Amino acid sequence: MFAFIAREPILDKSKSVFAYELIFRDGKGGAYPEHSPEKAQYIEEQFHPLGLDDISGEKSSFINFSSETLISRFPTTLDPASVVVELADNPFTDTGLLEACQHIKQLGYRLAIDDPMMLSARHDILPLIDIVKVDVSRTRFETIEKHIPRYLDANVRLVAEQVNTPDHFATCSDLGFDLFQGYFFAQPEARIVRQLPASKMNIVDLMGEVSGDSFDINRISHVIERDAALSYLLLKFINNPAINKRYKITSLKHALNYMGEVEIKKFIALLSLTNLGDEKPLEIIHMSLVRAKFFDLLSQQRGLKANPPIGFLVGLFSLLEGLLDQSMSDIVKQLPLSDDLNNALLGKNAEFVQYMTLVKAFESALWMNVIKVAKNLDIDQKQLHTLYNQAIVWGNGVRSVITAHYPQAQVREN
Structure with missing residues (x-):
């Protein structure tokens, strides 16, 4: 269905993923794109298009729609059970939009709007709205606190946008928001120097083994076999x-x-x-999976040495700061990783600095950065979209295995 897309997670209070907001490169302002039949066929033939199941898995999808699309060309083939229709334009001025939203609600879709000034409660459209999104980086907390009760009284769910630190998450949660959009969950909660617990040393040993050129299968087997949970999960992954x-x-x-x-x-x-990250939200592991596969595919495209799989490892470990609540410089001192991997994680490898810039651009729909890095790496930027799409599909597949066995996920994901 779509080839050029980004997604941003929306989490609930338990930091479990509630939905993904989808941002389309081909749509105005990231809204739902309307391809001609010819272009749609070209995308399907030339690239790795995704359907909503590929992008969001079992989660809901927030999709922005222009007023024109909502009024005259709304794609009713989308599943109302999994799609939240988000109004991309100001709903207070468009003639016909209220009637279109009434029709879309009758079809069973949920409606969401961006309301940075929290004004929608004064408009006729509010009774139709299920979810209101508020950019907390642009709105004073005093304003939010004043207006939030009337939304809650109307049974409207509130999404805090641009929540990028644990402190912001705590503040917004206390104010009454129950959904949160931003990368707060991947940030360290407190930068303190501490030793990894003894219970994790088996894991640390394994991380060291995979980052070097040599591979002692007997030693690795011994480490895994003395931990029944590790043995079980490894076989679940591989099967x-x-x-x-x-x-x-x-x-x-x-x-x-x-x-x-x-x-x-x-x-x-x-x-x-x-x-290692079994006390953190599953989504940070999921982001690490997508990065790992994306960096691995990029490394193959660029002809880098495959053993050890340095690209995969850099992507997989790139969010260790958020997992361990420590700075990367403190983390690498405690892990027996190779010098090449340490340097890449510390931003001292120019190749992987480009990869990091690129993956953050995909995660946040910074399309101009994608184009810039594509030029630097001498890879067609549309090909980069294909690689990233493959990484998303792979990450979703592995996540489905992890979810049933991830300690916190058993509580959060059900």
């Missing part, structure tokens, strides 16, 4: 149909023979990260 559709893998040595050293290193690293 996931998104990863291995052909053979039932019964042991690490069997997996090594079937998958090869490089792929095993990737999944042991993934397993390590999942267990």
Whole structure:
């Protein structure tokens, strides 16, 4: 359906993903794009288009629609159970928009609006609105506190936008918001120097093993076999149909023979990260998965050495600060990682600095940055969209395996 897209998570108070807002490169202001049949066919043939299930998985999708689309060309094929219709334009001035929204509500869709000044409660459209989004970086907290009760009284859910620190999350939660958009969940809650707990040292050992050129299968087997949970989860990963559709893998040595050293290193690293961050929101692990696959595909495209899979590892470990609540410089002192991986994580490798700029551009729909980095890397920017789409699909598939076994996810995701 779509080839050029970004998504931003919207989390609830437990920091579990409620929905993803979808931002389209081909739509005005990120709104739903209206491709001609010819262009739609071209995208399908040339790129890796995504459907809503590919992008958002089992979560809802917030999609902005222009007034013109809502009034005359609304795509009723979208599933009202999973799509939240967000008004891209000012709803107070467009003739016919109120009637169009009434019709869309009758079809079963939820409606959302951006209301930075919290004025919609004075407009006829409010009874139709299910969700109001407020940019807390542009609105005074005194204003929010004053107006928030009338929304709550009207059973309108409130999304705080631009929530980018744990402190902002706590403040907005106290004010009455129950949904939050921003990357606060990936930020350290407190930068303190502390040692990793002894219970994580098995994980630390594994992280060191996968980042070097050598690979001691007997040593790795010993580390995993002495932790039943690790053994179980590794086999669940490797037997996931998104990863291995052909053979039932019964042991690490069997997996090594079937998958090869490089792929095993990737999944042991993934397993390590999942267990290292088991007290954090699952979405930070999910973002790490997408980054890992994206960096891996970029590294292959650029012809970088594949063993150790440095691109995969840099992407996977790029959010360790948020997972461990420490600075990256303090983290790398405690982990037995290779010098190449440490330098990349500390921003001392020019190649991976470009990758980081690029993935953050995709995550936040900074399309001009995508074009700039594409030129620097000598890769067609549309090809970069294809690689990122593949990373999203892969990340969703692996997440589905993690969710049932991730300690916090068992509570948050159900």
